[in-house]
Amino acid sequence: MYINKLKLKNFRNYEELNLQFNSHKILFIGKNAQGKTNLLEAVYYLSTLDSLKNNSDSELIKWNENYSNISCEIQKFDVNIDLDVIINPPNRKKLKVNGILKNKSSDFISNISTVCFTVNDLLLLRGNPDNRRKWIDNAILQVYPAYSERLTKYNKIKSQKNNYLKNLKGNLNADTSLLDVWNEQLAISASNLTFIRISFLNELEKIVPNKHKLIAANENLSFVYNSSVLNDVFINDKPQFKIEDILQKYKQLLEEKKQEEIIRAQSVIGAHRDDISFFINGIEATKFASQGQQRTIVLSLKLAELELINQKINTNPILLLDDVLAELDDLRQNLLLNAINNNTQTIITSVDTLHFKEEYLKDVEIFEIKNNNVFKFN
Ligand SMILES: Nc1ncnc2c1ncn2[C@@H]1O[C@H](COP(=O)(O)OP(=O)(O)O)[C@@H](O)[C@H]1O
Ligand SMILES: [Mg+2]
Structure with missing residues (x-):
């Protein structure tokens, strides 16, 4: 799939922007804080309805304005699709596909897929669990x-349960019958998320070693999903576990932790506490891998993501590379650029063109970003 047009109104530092892309390779260059990442974020937002930087929707709106509008034209197989989102809190955001209002987020984001690779991703292993959950x-x-919809539902149940726990003010003698109702719902919703995340990781794990071995032939990369409901049985017996088993375990743990949750006035059991660990030759990478090894892991993950998405949706997602090339050495840069086949639209941001070989720059459409505006450069 390709993005042909991108239109912004009051998004981050852009008051009004109309871009048309004529190539599958796009490069945005500009000094720091000009709005390069913001442009990629606009495309990322269309595919996730989530910000790149852990910001709320209202922080995406240009300062002193009250709404923001992102729209684009996607070319997918042989059809063009118009996507349009209006962010206007506290109202619900308005999602339109080909001019038709959509109530479900999935009906919107299903039209566009991206793989985004930013400098922050390079810290994925060292960062906190929040970052890893956001990534997956x-x-x-x-x-x-x-x-x-499943994520939204889970977050809603969790925050309602948290409000309820706060209102109990740690009083173990209060009537807590409603807590059982929240726990029942939370268990169902959390087991859904946990099951889907593990299934996704298992699929990624089939592809990732081949990518990783391109750079590190002797290293075997694997990962483990860490969850309070999983024990060794699940981890060592991946194909066997069932969603019902996860659900039962959540129910059991939520029952066991009831008193603790009341005293601490927060949900201590749930998919929001899960994490992912990475291993090289069986040794935990977060603690022992060098910076170079960690970069290789993240690069392999991103390349595997590209391939997995392609397998699932039968077309290449749009690849967004935010300032990462400068952070990679020659070997890894080449691997990344070579891995991008000509059918993958790639949007790259960089301070300048220095990191690109002439070979790569040949068919690239370059834009320069300056003073909150974007200019065609070549
Ligand atoms: N909601 C907003 N309204 C207006 N400007 C914003 C908003 N959010 C961020 N910015 C501005 O965007 C700029 C950063 O843009 P960014 O895309 O990160 O730059 P770059 O990637 O080129 O270094 C900063 O100058 C910041 O002040
Ligand atoms: Mg940036």
Whole structure:
């Protein structure tokens, strides 16, 4: 799939922007803080309805304005699709596909898929669990848009349960019968998320070693999904576990932790506490891998994501590379650029063109970003 046009109104530092892309290779160059990442974020937002930087929707709106509008034209197989989102809190955001209003997020994001690779991703292993959950959740959305409603539902149940726990003020003698109702719903919703995330990781795990071995022939990369409901049985016996088993385990743990949750006035059991660990030759990478090894892991993950999405949706997602080339050495840069086949639209941001070989720059459409505006450069 390709993005042919991108239109922004009051998005981040852009008051009004109309871009047309004439190539599958696009490069945005510009000094720091000009709005390069913001442009990629606009495309990322269309495919996730989530910001790149852990911001709320209202922070995406240009300062002192009250709404923001992102729209684009996607070319997918032989059809063109218009996507349009209006962010206007506290109202619900308005999602339109070909001019028709959509109530479900999945009906919107199913039209566009991206793989985004930013400098922050290079810190995926060292970063906090939040970052890893954001990564996997948004990656899943690209192949399984209906996950969006499941995520929203889970977050809603969790926050309602948290409000309820706060109101109990740690009083163990209060009537807590409603807590059982929240726990029942939370268990169902959490087991859904946990099951989908593990299934996704298992699929990725089939592809990732081949990517990783291109750079590190002697290293075997694997990952483990860490969840309070999973024990060794699940981890060592991946194909065997069932969603019903996860559900039962959630129910059991939620029952066991009831008192603790009341005292602490927060949900201590749930998919929002899960994490992912990475291993090289069986040794935990977060603790022991060098910076170079960690970069290789993240690069392999991104290349595997590209391939998995392609397998699932039968077309290449749009690849967004935010300033990462400068962070990679020659070997890894080449691997990344060579891995992008000509059918993958690639949008790259960079301070300048220095990191690109002439060979790559040949068919690239370059835009320069300056003073909140975008100019065609070549
Ligand atoms: N909601 C907003 N309204 C207006 N400007 C914003 C908003 N959010 C971020 N910015 C501005 O965007 C700029 C950063 O843009 P960014 O895309 O990260 O730059 P670059 O990637 O080129 O370094 C900063 O100058 C920041 O002040
Ligand atoms: Mg940037």
